[in-house]
Amino acid sequence: MAIVSEALTVEELYYNYPDGTAALRGLSFKLMPGESVALAGPNGSGKSTLLLHLNGLLRPSRGRIAVGGKPLDAAHQAFARRYVGLVFQNPEDQLFMPTVGEDVAFGPQNLGLAGEKLRERVRSVLDQVGLEPARFLERQSFNLSIGEKKRVALAGVLAMEPEVLVLDEPSAGLDPRSRRRLIRLLKDLPQTQLVATHDLDLALEICSRTLIVEQGRLVAEGPSEQILSDRVLLETHGLELPLCLMGRPDR
Numbered sequence: 106m107a108i109v110s111e112a113l114t115v116e117e118l119y120y121n122y123p124d125g126t127a128a129l130r131g132l133s134f135k136l137m138p139g140e141s142v143a144l145a146g147p148n149g150s151g152k153s154t155l156l157l158h159l160n161g162l163l164r165p166s167r168g169r170i171a172v173g174g175k176p177l178d179a180a181h182q183a184f185a186r187r188y189v190g191l192v193f194q195n196p197e198d199q200l201f202m203p204t205v206g207e208d209v210a211f212g213p214q215n216l217g218l219a220g221e222k223l224r225e226r227v228r229s230v231l232d233q234v235g236l237e238p239a240r241f242l243e244r245q246s247f248n249l250s251i252g253e254k255k256r257v258a259l260a261g262v263l264a265m266e267p268e269v270l271v272l273d274e275p276s277a278g279l280d281p282r283s284r285r286r287l288i289r290l291l292k293d294l295p296q297t298q299l300v301a302t303h304d305l306d307l308a309l310e311i312c313s314r315t316l317i318v319e320q321g322r323l324v325a326e327g328p329s330e331q332i333l334s335d336r337v338l339l340e341t342h343g344l345e346l347p348l349c350l351m352g353r354p355d356r
């Protein structure tokens with residue numbers, strides 16, 4: 106029988122910021138290949154701090170991270186950057202080239218892709234995120250709308266063909282139609298996904314499992330339908346039922 110190794114393993118992760126703030130306090134969880142998992146928790150619970158660890162942008166104060174079965178250490182840093190694609194909460198933190206085409210090409214170009222293969226990759230991911238290449242390739246990134254910037258940032262990460270996609274607040278700032286388009290897109294992607302979000306309706310729709318973190322610790326974990334319909338559990342940890350479940354009798 107084939108042994109399937111975890112796409113991502115986080116064990117007893119601790120992180121203190123240089124000013125002493127203890128942002129992660131012994132967090133552990135696993136992601137199996139192909140899973141879509143939501144990461145929920147109140148403001149300041151450590152979600153973004155955790156995500157920044159997953160491709161090595163932050164180094165744990167204590168604990169262990171493995172990606173694709175390899176420890177995330179100095180020797181596997183380049184592998185981890187390729188294996189885990191991180192889409193930041195704020196697209197401004199990710200887009201820095203003059204045009205959309207250059208922004209999306211930047212990652213795969215650094216991986217050695219060039220010429221027609223590179224152009225084809227860029228067009229294909231722009232299509233995938235619903236940005237018509239003919240209209241967007243030459244647009245200047247800085248004057249796109251926030252929803253368009255978020256899609257370009259996602260396209261730039263998809264262009265690297267990561268195995269694991271880590272998204273920080275992907276639906277924040279999107280209008281209802283763009284949010285719906287994003288949900289359809291994320292549902293169709295083959296990648297393993299970890300989605301940090303306050304949008305628990307999105308979590309319910311696209312993630313089979315939900316993790317709840319509070320004060321840097323994992324406080325609940327289970328199937329999304331179970332965790333996200335448990336009003337008492339959610340309210341205990343500073344969260345609310347998804348809008349689509351409000352008004353239903355309590356479980």
Ligand SMILES: Nc1ncnc2c1ncn2[C@@H]1O[C@H](COP(=O)(O)OP(=O)(O)OP(=O)(O)O)[C@@H](O)[C@H]1O
Binds near residue numbers: 150152
């Ligand atoms: N650069 C930093 N220096 C010091 N403390 C920080 C820094 N960045 C974040 N923190 C603190 O670390 C804790 C976790 O913050 P983090 O941004 O990871 O939470 P979050 O769950 O992503 O919050 P939100 O839902 O508001 O995005 C908070 O107490 C925050 O104030």
